[in-house]
Amino acid sequence: SAVISQKPSRDICQRGTSLTIQCQVDSQVTMMFWYRQQPGQSLTLIATANQGSEATYESGFVIDKFPISRPNLTFSTLTVSNMSPEDSSIYLCSVEIAGKNTGELFFGEGSRLTVL
């Protein structure tokens, strides 16, 4: 298995500000993903975090709003920019572990953001 640490675990933010969420994994990973889970909803994939290059965004998500970095194999950040109350969600980091070859994804506990 893998231990995935997300910081912060929760935060309350003001409208118009930005917040950066960190994801640190204790194992080598092949893929890292960022998901959003709005209140009462299922998970929606935001983007695939690519090491050393620009993230691959899903339809409806753009780099200016959700810039992502992945400087190495085990660390990534997601920034939620210019936040509005509609950005209040849980943001989850997910990884595929190198060498496991089952396709299993491991998830962090999430970062719960409330935007006032």
Place this chain on the structure above:
Amino acid sequence: DAKTTQPPSMDCAEGRAANLPCNHSTISGNEYVYWYRQIHSQGPQYIIHGLKNNETNEMASLIITEDRKSSTLILPHATLRDTAVYYCIVRGNAGGTSYGKLTFGQGTILTVHP
């Protein structure tokens, strides 16, 4: 990736088997069936996956029909801690060393009651 259809909710008595169905009639030959669950306030947890053969692990069994158009996740002896949202996901092999992204549907809310 193929879409899946699950009932929005199900109930189960503690100690009984929970059988969660999933339809994936448009699944293609190289797509796998994955099951995850999400217990309240936690990240999703992998349960099991399969291609065409039935699979069993310490958590559950996965029964896939011969035509692969549907499957059933079986929790043999449900406990109160199995109350969660269960997601059935069909996913292809992205190639190379990665299986690629997971696309979540709405899932089934399973409530296990005493």
